[in-house]
Amino acid sequence: MLTTIVGTLVLILHIAGVLAAMHAVMNTRTPQGAFAWALGLVLLPYITLIPYLYLGRSRFHGYVDLHRARRDQMHALASEQLDNGSASQELNERYGEIAQMLGARFHKGQRLQLLVNGDDTFEAIFAAIATAQRCVLVQFFIFQDDMLGKRMLQALIDRVRAGVEVCVLYDGIGSHALPHEYVETLLEAGVGVHSFATQRRSNRFQLNFRNHRKIVVVDGTRGFVGGLNVGDEYLGLSPPLSPWRDTHLEIEGPAVADLQRSFAEDWHWVTGALPPLLKPGPGHGTAHTLIAATGPADRQETCSLFFVSLIHAARRRLWITTPYFVPDQAVMAALRLAVFRGVDVRVLIPSIPDHRTVFLATSLYAHDAVLAGIRVFRYRPGFVHEKVLLVDDDTAVVGSMNLDNRSFRLNFEIAALNVDADFANQVETMLCDDFEHAYEVTVAEYEEASYVRRLAMHVARLFDPVL
Known part of the structure; x- marks a missing residue:
């Protein structure tokens, strides 16, 4: 009797997993996210079904x-x-x-x-x-x-x-x-x-x-x-x-x-x-x-495109502070191209975590960024939560937007894009002080980490669609 009950529950879970996988394929915004959810829901519904109920829905009406x-x-x-x-x-x-x-x-x-x-x-x-x-x-x-x-x-x-x-x-x-x-x-x-x-x-x-x-x-x-x-x-x-x-x-x-x-x-x-x-x-x-008010109800992925456009606009300098550095492919590609244009690209991130999974994923993206010629710094004194972007000598953004998928596609965000040389100079002074209280990330941070920690970074990055 017990075996029959267990078998029935397993069958129900797998059927529910297949139905949820169909929903994920039809509704998840990115092919990578759809594939990840579908694979997990079909093969391991015992683990992924409940998280999908909380995190998998990517459209609402x-x-x-x-x-x-x-x-x-x-x-x-x-x-x-x-x-x-x-x-x-x-x-x-x-x-x-x-x-x-x-x-x-x-x-x-x-x-x-x-x-x-x-x-x-x-x-x-x-x-x-x-x-x-x-x-x-x-x-x-x-x-x-x-x-x-x-x-x-x-x-x-x-x-x-x-x-x-x-x-x-x-x-x-x-x-x-x-x-x-x-x-x-x-x-x-x-x-x-x-x-x-x-x-x-x-x-x-x-x-x-x-x-x-x-x-x-x-x-x-x-x-x-x-x-x-x-x-x-x-x-x-x-x-x-x-x-x-x-x-x-x-x-x-x-x-x-x-x-x-x-x-x-x-x-x-x-x-x-x-x-x-x-x-x-x-x-x-x-x-x-x-x-700039952005959100998942917009027809375009306006937050990600907002960052991409600002990055492409930079000709001399691009300084970014963010607590969560989990960029999508478009933003990362724009950052790489800025380096090729000779732009001084710097990213300030935390040295201590508030969310460990996001911190691990951020660490791996920081390593990829350093390899691409982007200078990455970790703020020493405490947790850095500011969301500021400085472009060249006249443009500064202050707002609620992080460089992660949640801000790009899942959250309602807002920021002020300001063009004014005097204000940009104030932001530059503030960020210079931040960088003075930070240390620069090198390839050694990743290469000298233990195998277990490096594995954890790569596993954490698998979850970047929901981080």
Whole structure:
């Protein structure tokens, strides 16, 4: 009897594995990913079936349908209430393809403030929130119920009590540890707060398609974007990853309207309504800024293409900081070609892991990069989480995008592409300091590693479609 039951269960698992493999072949975005999932599901359904339920789905419909069918409508509704500012008529020809791909544009006259660590970032954010008179929009991938999280909670409640409308979005998976009481406290105080999901009905089996964006907009005039979330670790208070290295950006000017539009699109999906949309202030700065909002609902793989275009634009220098260096073939090929053009290509990555599998895959890609003539550095003091890119002497990007498949194809991301020599000089100064606190990776790191560690690197790279 027991043998019959076991045999029946094995048969059911194999049938389920074959059906899931058919689904993977039809729906997985890349041939490599489809082959890997299909092979595992057919041969080892006992191991791969459950992970596929969580990670294998690469397409979804509800958000895509809204995003594609109503995107123009959403932009029109938002534009009725937003002053678009003065769009630059002198777009740099290097980045015209990015603007066309994203349906975005450069705004001139932005005033930018580089925020080089967690303390500076949240002091600026809290100071801005404290001045809010009409509306505060807040979106983070992670909210923690710790010291910083409680300070954010109180800051938002204080503004609601002052008659300010406050709207908050957080990612349900990224903020999985957030207690229900935290959200209830905000709701009871009158804060509009919602968890982002790509399906109307909750799907606990869906770990892909996370909203990784970090946006704060105050009264439509001051916007913040970058790599930090709401948690004590981002202030460097959580060993062993401390001191935490991260970067954020404050924007004043017409480009803030596009931060509002990105928030409004996500808010409309969750609530069916638009948040308050306020006219941005006039441009009194010198920077040209394009807000790049990318995600898996786009018809193109816009995040990967965003990086490819920026890399191809580099003629003298290309410096990149990223916590996860797991580039796809297009990005890696673009980096190699930049080296052949004589570009100074440097990549700054962590020397300590926060996710061990990703760290191992990053180490192997770092070795491949060094062999291709790309200079790779590991940051010594703590964990580097900043997502910054510097091109030549006038272009700098600050945002939420990592160099990995999740950002390229599975996450909703956002970044500010800024063309301004003075701001680029500030970013250069910041990155020079980062490189001074780093050591350069050589081929010896891989060649002198034990066989077991090198094997682990290669095994980890097999999982790069879901890292």
